[in-house]
Amino acid sequence: MDTRQTVRALKTPVTLIALLALVVLSANWAWDAVRAPIPRRPHPPCVVKDIGPELKPENVYVEVYNGSETNGLAKRLGQLLSADGFKVLRRVNADRNDYPESLVVGKSEDSPEVILVRQAFDNIAFQADGRTDATVDVIIGANQPVPLENPSFGVPLPDGKACVPEINVAANVD
Structure with a gap:
């Protein structure tokens, strides 16, 4: 197996792992944002x-x-x-x-x-x-x-x- 075939064989799994990591990080950020308390609206001056x-x-x-x-x-x-x-x-x-x-x-x-x-x-x-x-x-x-x-x-x-x-x-x- 030459270098070109190796790169081609690894390209899809590496891309999927990167996308999965992006989805996990985005979900974690979104979950933290949803759980954060809503700040109270300040009273008018x-x-x-x-x-x-x-x-x-x-x-x-x-x-x-x-x-x-x-x-x-x-x-x-x-x-x-x-x-x-x-x-x-x-x-x-x-x-x-x-x-x-x-x-x-x-x-x-x-x-x-x-x-x-x-x-x-x-x-x-x-x-x-x-x-x-x-x-x-x-x-x-x-x-x-x-x-x-x-x-x-x-x-x-x-x-x-x-x-x-x-x-x-x-x-x-x-």
Whole structure:
């Protein structure tokens, strides 16, 4: 068997092996893409509105996440915040369930909406994430937040204007 016949005899099996490898790699990539979580659509940026001399809970949108191993905490805390007048958009599990401490996550520590949400709790940690909307997240950790009894809510606004999210609550409430 000369070189030409050898190449001709090996061409088909080598081509089939290469195509099979391409199909396996493509299938693996597609399977990973299908299993990847769908990223949440971000909330639209907030809009500056004249809401009066104080920011009140009815102008603040909150998402509650359970980051602990105890079931039902996000639902219960969301109900408490709703009873206080906050607009609770979501009550779901966090990305993981091993948060040691509960925390409030928002644009910055001096944002009026963050200050207002922190007024509902006794000594809760804060984490800034620089978001462009005015929503606030409450993540419940193993050390659960202690809601205050009959808190007085209100954050003075020097010019009576606040950055309020433009969110359709009926479409977003879980």
